[in-house]
Amino acid sequence: MAEITRAEVAHLARLARLALDDSELDRLASQLDVILGAVAKIGEVSDAEGVTPMTHAVPLENVMRPDVVVTSLPRDDVLAGAPAAEDGRFRVPRILDDET
Amino acid sequence: MTVPYAEALQEFEPVIGLETHVELGTASKMFCGCDTTFGADPNTHTCPVCLGLPGALPVVNEKAIESTIRIGLALHCDIATWCRFARKNYFYPDMPKNFQTSQYDEPLCTDGYLDVEVSNADGTLETVRVPIERVHLEEDTGKTLHVGGATGRIHGASHSLVDYNRAGIPLVEIVTKPVVGTKHRPAEVAKAYVAELRDVLRGLGVSDVKMEQGSLRCDVNVSLNKPGDDWGTRSETKNVNSLRSVERAVRSEVERQAARLRQGERIVQETRHFHEDTGLSTSGRSKEEATDYRYFPEPDLVPVAPDTDWVAELKAALPEAPSVRRRRLIEQLALSALDAEAMTNAGVLDLVLATVDAGAPAAEARNWWLGHLAQTANSSGVEPAELSITPAQVARVVGLVAGGSLTAGLARQVVDGVLAGEGEPEAVVATRGLAVVSDEGALATAVDEAIAADADAADKIRAGKVQAVGALVGRVMKATRGQADASVVRRLLLERLGVTE
Secondary structure, three states: OOOOOHHHHHHHHHHOOOOOOHHHHHHHHHHHHHHHHHHHHHHHHOOOOOOOOOOOOOOOOOOEEOOOOOOOOOHHHHHHOOOOEEOOEEEEEOOOOOOO | OOOOHHHHHHHOEEEEEEEEEEEOOOOEOOOOOOEOOOOOOOOOOOOOOOOOOOOOOOOEEHHHHHHHHHHHHHOOOEEOOOEOOEEEEOOOOOOOOOEEEEOOOOOOEEEEEEEEEEEOOOOOEEEEEEEEEEEEEEEOOOEEEEEOOHHHOOOOOOEEEEEOOOOOOEEEEEEEOOEOOOOOOHHHHHHHHHHHHHHHHHHHOOOOOOHHHOOEEEEEEEEEEOOOOOOOOOEEEEEEOOHHHHHHHHHHHHHHHHHHHHOOOOOOOEEEEEEOOOOEEEEEEEHHHOOOOOOEEOOOOOOEOOOHHHHHHHHHOOOOOHHHHHHHHHHHOOOOHHHHHHHHHHOOHHHHHHHHHOOOOHHHHHHHHHOHHHHHHHHOOOOHHHOOOOHHHHHHHHHHHHOOOOOHHHHHHHHHHHHOOOOOHHHHHHHHOOOOEOOHHHHHHHHHHHHHHOHHHHHHHHOOOHHHHHHHHHHHHHHOOOOEOHHHHHHHHHHHOOOOO
């Protein structure tokens, strides 16, 4: 039984703003299916009752920093990586389509 | 087409829900050390972490965790012993990382309540319990400025400009459970809830809770159903950013939905945008194509497991709840419910109590904070609590008046001096030379001059028209810049004119 359908892959690609054509969807759907199938095998071998799901590769909790201000980046450096800037701000394309 | 509020609520039962976002008052951001001060030049408080640059790693701000737990405790919530942050994935230019670090199925605080009071028509107060679903911690987004459209609106804009100074400031989201049984006054309950929540947060000192600066923002959910039916479909109104607007948003939504339901139409589950100028909302994006945020546990952060002893310490150190404090004030000071409400609405209740605690009689404390100080705050556009005078200073001015060294008029000048940053009340008295002139010899000259300057009045008084003395008292007070005791001046004038009352 398939772990993931082509339609699900298309949906996820849309959410992730990835433009995939039909042949890419076919290829990725079958590849993801194999990956998920392999991961599903873990469910067969382990008795997960009473085992807390692992959160992190390192068993740490409560890593925090004190509430202290440190120097920010100079604005010129901040904006240097932007495709466009205006008045000290990042310039981005129109957010809404006309009809919305 | 709308149905009037009162009429709508006779026909339908309202269910309301509120989501409130509160910017915490930490010095630095949630996951990095950038400054959180409001009003800095755009993009001067940013770094690789809050800009989401590749490889940057977040670290949790301990103070933000502490503040959130304290909010949860103040709202009678259970505090998680173990929880995680999650990524909420969406694409919008105000979030440079393309995800918001938030909490999903493991919030820090769950299952609490807040009791709020609404006034009945007869002036008595009734307590309504608003159940709290969860309190969780996330980060604020940047600010967008829309260019090229009408009045800065996003519609019709040609492009937008983004300032990420606010992106990453710790943001607490407080979500109520559906509030049922608000009967004929869902709008009033909603407003009272936000006002009470604001007082709780201010009392905790975790946020400056300025709605006009956006540090406290509300989304309001409303649905209507016929009595006995299941709950109706709800709408969610966003951008409700003043107490008055919370009330207006619920009211207008009740009126709009009632009209649709009456005509047999269905309510669309949607997000609506509230407009402060008109008090009305317009339809935004439809929830029926609800975004799938693909939440997953944030791999760059380790779990937060608040130590139970630490939580117990925080709980023990919570300040008195505003509602408890208010009841204490009402009892201690024998205040009427109306007076207490006026003080709450003006934001001076705590200040009055603190002034009384500092030794002033209740009536004096009330008059200062509801009168001259409230007016001063109002005309300079700040909250009374932000005025640069402390309750202890007000109490000292009250003491100076009671001791006879200041008149009421002089006291006001002293207060204005303190507000203007001229120092302690005693220093203002000294530098402005405001002490009452009680030396009758010193007043005698001013009395003689007043009589000479207004012979008409003097003659009338000599002829027995004692009430004419007011004009002469006024002259003396003016000449002494208000520093004389008016009753002493009056006595001296009458003596001088040989009249007895």
